[in-house]
Amino acid sequence: AFLVESLGVHNRAVSGLVVALAFFASTAGQLAAGRIGVARSLPLGCAALLAGLLLLAGALYWDTLALVVLSALVGGGGQGLTFRGALSAVAGTSPAGQRAAVISMLFVVAYAGISVPVIGVGVLTGPLGLEGAGLVFLACMTALV
Numbered sequence: 001a002f003l004v005e006s007l008g009v010h011n012r013a014v015s016g017l018v019v020a021l022a023f024f025a026s027t028a029g030q031l032a033a034g035r036i037g038v039a040r041s042l043p044l045g046c047a048a049l050l051a052g053l054l055l056l057a058g059a060l061y062w063d064t065l066a067l068v069v070l071s072a073l074v075g076g077g078g079q080g081l082t083f084r085g086a087l088s089a090v091a092g093t094s095p096a097g098q099r100a101a102v103i104s105m106l107f108v109v110a111y112a113g114i115s116v117p118v119i120g121v122g123v124l125t126g127p128l129g130l131e132g133a134g135l136v137f138l139a140c141m142t143a144l145v
Contacts, residue, residue, distance in 0.1 A: 001130055006063050018068055022076035029080020033088070041085035048078025050145045057138045060131050083110065117141065 003009040003018070029048070033041035052075020059067035087106065094102040117137055124133035 002060070002134065003065070003068070005130055006060070007065050007068070009065060014065075018072050021069060022072040022079075025073045025076030026080035026083070029077040029082075030084040031080075032077075033081045033084035038085045038088045038092070041081045042089070045078045045081025045083075045085055046145050048074055048081060050078075050142060052076070052078055053138050053142050053145065057135060057142075060134045060138070 003015050009015065029045065033045070036044070052071045052073075055067050055071035055074055058064065059071055087103070090102055090106050091099060117140070120140075121133045121137045124136055128136065
């Protein structure tokens with residue numbers, strides 16, 4: 001909606017490409033996490049997530065497509081690094097008999113973490129508008145990272 005309403009991008013292929021870039025960057029981050037190790041992937045991933053959030057805030061503030069694309073790439077890479085790092089850390093430290101349950105709980109928390117903000121932005125869009133709701137979301141996520 002932001003691309004259409006704020007940037008005037010009506011081409012759905014462009015919207016799809018931005019989303020695809022985030023997923024591809026996440027995949028690259030997950031692959032990189034295997035090479036750089038858990039101890040480095042978690043802090044580097046968090047730093048990349050923070051940078052991606054700041055780029056997205058800039059995109060919302062200045063209505064700039066290039067910043068949206070950069071935020072998808074940087075944030076996606078950060079997500080991949082942190083998720084693979086967290087999964088590796090949890091799997092490596094969980095007792096063998098509880099590993100499946102602990103990893104399942106990690107996925108529950110991860111899915112809640114990506115669902116709750118989307119619902120929150122949807123609720124806030126009415127009173128604050130899409131950009132205002134997005135900036136509130138970004139401030140909350142930045143505080144968490």
